[in-house]
Amino acid sequence: MHRHGMAIGLERHDEHVFLTLRLWGKLTHSDYQLLTPMLEQAIGGLTKPRINALVDARDFQGWELRAAWDDFKLGMKHGSAFHRIAVVGHNPMQGFVTRLGGWFIEGQARYFENEGDALAWLLEG
DSSP: OOOOEEEEEEEEETTEEEEEEEEEEEEOHHHHHHHHHHHHHHHTTOSSOEEEEEEEEEEEEEEOHHHHHHHHHHHHHHGGGEEEEEEEOSSHHHHHHHHHHHTTSSSEEEEESOHHHHHHHHHHO
């Protein structure tokens, strides 16, 4: 049995949402079945939600195929709500995937190797 999953934190202040995700292992469709309703509930009823997200991907090993599709659909559905996404990781491929994912949101996505730098960037925006 392989360990996988995500820890999710959500804070909401008026139209602003701060999302923290810690990812580990290879994500599955069932992981997204947990995340999606939580995110939709957090932004439900907001006219112009603005999400800043801190994603800790240091222990992340990728997606199963269906989970990758779930991630793409989530980005297409809520991409306009994301203002900034800071991904903290440990290898150049994660930086490439962050830049690629940035094409599907209206805001900005950046890759960092230092969590403090990532948080500072999120808070300045």
